[in-house]
Amino acid sequence: MADDGINSYMTGPDEQGRFGIFGGRFVSETLMPLILDLEARYEFAKTDPAFWAEMDDLWKHYVGRPSPLYFAPRLTAHLGGAKIYLKRDELNHTGAHKINNVLGQIILARRMGKTRIIAETGAGQHGVATATVCAKFGLKCVVYMGAHDVERQAPNVFRMRLLGAEVVPVTSGRGTLKDAMNDALRDWVTNVRDTFYCIGTVAGPHPYPAMVRDFQSIIGKEVRWQLAEQEGEGRLPDTVIAAIGGGSNAMGLFYPFLDDPSVRIIGVEAGGKGVDDRMQHCASLTGGRPGVLHGNRTYLLQDDDGQILEGFSISAGLDYPGIGPEHAWLHDTGRAEYVSITDAEALEAFQLCCALEGIIPALEPSHALAHVLKIAPTLPKDHIIVMNMCGRGDKDIFTVAKHLGFDMKI
Amino acid sequence: MTRIDDTFGRLKAEGKKAFVAYIMAGDPDLATSLQVMKGMPAAGVDIIELGLPFTDPMADGETIQLAGQRSLEGGQTLVRTLDMVREFRRSDAVTPIVLMGYYNPIYSRGVDRFLAEAKEAGIDGLIVVDLPPEEDSELCLPAQAAGINFIRLATPTTDDKRLPKVLQNTSGFVYYVSITGITGAAAAKPADVAPEVARIKAQTDLPVIVGFGISTPEAAQDIAAIADGCVVGSAIVKLVGEGRPVPEVLDRVAALAGGAHAA
Numbered sequence: 001m002a003d004d005g006i007n008s009y010m011t012g013p014d015e016q017g018r019f020g021i022f023g024g025r026f027v028s029e030t031l032m033p034l035i036l037d038l039e040a041r042y043e044f045a046k047t048d049p050a051f052w053a054e055m056d057d058l059w060k061h062y063v064g065r066p067s068p069l070y071f072a073p074r075l076t077a078h079l080g081g082a083k084i085y086l087k088r089d090e091l092n093h094t095g096a097h098k099i100n101n102v103l104g105q106i107i108l109a110r111r112m113g114k115t116r117i118i119a120e121t122g123a124g125q126h127g128v129a130t131a132t133v134c135a136k137f138g139l140k141c142v143v144y145m146g147a148h149d150v151e152r153q154a155p156n157v158f159r160m161r162l163l164g165a166e167v168v169p170v171t172s173g174r175g176t177l178k179d180a181m182n183d184a185l186r187d188w189v190t191n192v193r194d195t196f197y198c199i200g201t202v203a204g205p206h207p208y209p210a211m212v213r214d215f216q217s218i219i220g221k222e223v224r225w226q227l228a229e230q231e232g233e234g235r236l237p238d239t240v241i242a243a244i245g246g247g248s249n250a251m252g253l254f255y256p257f258l259d260d261p262s263v264r265i266i267g268v269e270a271g272g273k274g275v276d277d278r279m280q281h282c283a284s285l286t287g288g289r290p291g292v293l294h295g296n297r298t299y300l301l302q303d304d305d306g307q308i309l310e311g312f313s314i315s316a317g318l319d320y321p322g323i324g325p326e327h328a329w330l331h332d333t334g335r336a337e338y339v340s341i342t343d344a345e346a347l348e349a350f351q352l353c354c355a356l357e358g359i360i361p362a363l364e365p366s367h368a369l370a371h372v373l374k375i376a377p378t379l380p381k382d383h384i385i386v387m388n389m390c391g392r393g394d395k396d397i398f399t400v401a402k403h404l405g406f407d408m409k410i
Numbered sequence: 411m412t413r414i415d416d417t418f419g420r421l422k423a424e425g426k427k428a429f430v431a432y433i434m435a436g437d438p439d440l441a442t443s444l445q446v447m448k449g450m451p452a453a454g455v456d457i458i459e460l461g462l463p464f465t466d467p468m469a470d471g472e473t474i475q476l477a478g479q480r481s482l483e484g485g486q487t488l489v490r491t492l493d494m495v496r497e498f499r500r501s502d503a504v505t506p507i508v509l510m511g512y513y514n515p516i517y518s519r520g521v522d523r524f525l526a527e528a529k530e531a532g533i534d535g536l537i538v539v540d541l542p543p544e545e546d547s548e549l550c551l552p553a554q555a556a557g558i559n560f561i562r563l564a565t566p567t568t569d570d571k572r573l574p575k576v577l578q579n580t581s582g583f584v585y586y587v588s589i590t591g592i593t594g595a596a597a598a599k600p601a602d603v604a605p606e607v608a609r610i611k612a613q614t615d616l617p618v619i620v621g622f623g624i625s626t627p628e629a630a631q632d633i634a635a636i637a638d639g640c641v642v643g644s645a646i647v648k649l650v651g652e653g654r655p656v657p658e659v660l661d662r663v664a665a666l667a668g669g670a671h672a673a
Contacts, residue, residue, distance in 0.1 A: 016544065026513060026540040028469045030565040030590055033572055172475055178466060185468045190591040192567055292514045292540065293466060305487040306518025308465045 009258035017206020022325035069226035074356040082379035096391035098129040104215035109196035122177035123316035124156025126200030131165035141165040147175035201246025202324030205295030216252025242388040243368040245318035249390035270313035271340035282311025283340040284323040314343035315363035345370040362391030413506040414582040428639025429670035434461035434477035436486025454667025462511030471594035473644040492531040499532035508535035525556040535559035583617040594644030598623035604636040627669030634673035
């Protein structure tokens with residue numbers, strides 16, 4: 001496999017929930033027994049054919065999987081280099097990759113006899129996915145959302161309410177995604193006996209990072225056989241690229257390729273107004289250092305005293321000051337590369353994708369696309385890039401209109 | 411033997427229960443919180459729990475969260491908190507000080523460096539909410555080796571199977587969290603707490619102190635009566651947050667201590 005002494009990049013985490021020094025279970029004692037129970041239940045479910053049969057059935061008939069792997073001909077011609085494929089996870093029910101993971105966690109919650117589901121959400125995509133699946137199964141759903149996000153993501157708030165969820169605007173701290181996660185943890189610690197915390201990304205205490213990755217890995221697994229179908233048996237992508245906030249869509253695309261050394265792996269963080277000492281970004285790997293927050297050790301934006309800083313990005317789905325621990329490990333081992341893209345670059349890629357391919361991307365994958373725009377022209381024509389189009393842009397048109405100076409008032 | 415062990419020895423000899431009081435370091439500013447801290451022993455506080463402010467206090471309710479924000483806005487840091495302890499120690503070499511907070515500021519400082527500085531400053535024990543026994547190698551074991559007590563939280567969800575693991579590397583005392591929840595929220599119920607304390611005491615010789623959900627002298631008395639003592643935090647921090655003068659805060663502390671000591 002790799003020539004740096006690591007036999008496989010796919011065996012993590014270890015029994016302590018660690019990827020190298022990252023990950024772990026940094027939670028209060030009240031939650032510990034529940035987390036151990038969850039781990040045991042998940043370990044059982046993972047090898048239970050009935051669990052995966054239920055997932056496969058819902059993925060196919062409810063979510064609409066497999067999502068297409070689409071060759072983007074005009075984008076490829078425009079850039080004049082590598083061949084660009086888009087993994088169309090924005091076509092999933094609810095409009096993003098988030099539901100892949102939510103289904104898995106909710107099925108597990110039902111098996112554990114939990115009747116109340118809580119979730120945190122930033123842009124609202126994970127909240128909408130959670131509210132959706134809870135409605136489908138008749139479960140009570142409470143979504144914590146930063147007060148500022150409640151304001152700027154009004155359509156998603158209304159969606160969640162239509163779906164029967166209670167949306168709690170979080171005003172504690174600074175009322176952002178990380179504060180929403182704090183309040184979700186406070187709720188969980190208070191209602192630990194009947195409540196399941198459905199985490200939206202590959203972060204949090206073990207087993208969440210591994211569990212969410214496993215559920216999202218359907219993305220990369222599909223890419224493997226879909227590309228072989230279109231490009232010939234055994235053909236792997238040369239480069240896979242995805243945007244990273246917490247990092248769940250990226251982990252889902254990357255994981256099945258970790259032990260294929262010919263596949264170059266690139267994660268794209270949100271560089272906001274630029275990664276420098278003004279901290280107007282949320283690039284945890286390029287601008288942060290290791291610390292402990294929300295149950296795991298990972299790269300965090302923090303000051304000299306270990307106080308957590310706020311992230312900044314045009315995309316509400318990326319402005320979290322941390323990143324999944326497995327990404328931190330892949331970064332330190334060098335198996336994956338991490339770069340950052342500014343708001344302005346993402347906006348440009350957003351518009352180009354609309355114009356050339358007739359696809360309105362979310363602002364999150366627009367960051368990944370912006371990096372594709374940078375590297376594709378420098379690569380040979382037989383080089384294959386697969387980029388995860390992890391969400392659709394309907395939710396972002398108001399933000400984009402504002403930045404482009406278009407008056408949306410009807 | 412630490413100051414914590416000595417204090418429990420003294421209380422036992424006097425036939426008294428322990429009163430533990432919490433304040434946030436640097437709330438609303440360093441000078442005021444130091445003044446409150448200095449007045450605590452005379453007000454009847456047996457052990458001082460000094461809060462280390464953190465931006466993301468996941469196990470705390472609004473009262474302590476806001477206190478942390480005030481403190482951080484006033485420029486409080488881990489370094490300044492240790493300075494505050496040094497200043498306190500100039501006039502009090504006896505009262506135990508337990509630093510309570512979250513792991514990241516300590517991890518950020520570097521565990522070995524922090525432990526050396528904390529010991530030298532006069533810290534006797536640590537309560538770090540987000541370090542369960544599963545993460546003992548991080549700070550718990552190095553702290554014990556450095557001669558600082560690591561005080562573990564036991565909770566209503568800690569079942570009999572898990573309790574030995576929770577008690578294993580605990581020293582100083584065991585902090586029983588009376589409710590499933592956050593600080594300053596629901597009220598602790600003596601009838602629920604008593605069997606839990608008995609369950610823990612059956613497995614350890616360490617004192618068991620009960621905290622969370624105790625806000626009046628009466629509640630302090632009721633809870634202290636069924637344990638080796640009690641902790642009051644949010645009820646005191648709330649007065650500081652309301653901008654009450656230090657003597658008024660200390661009067662309330664004395665009333666709460668009176669409750670615990672009457673048990």
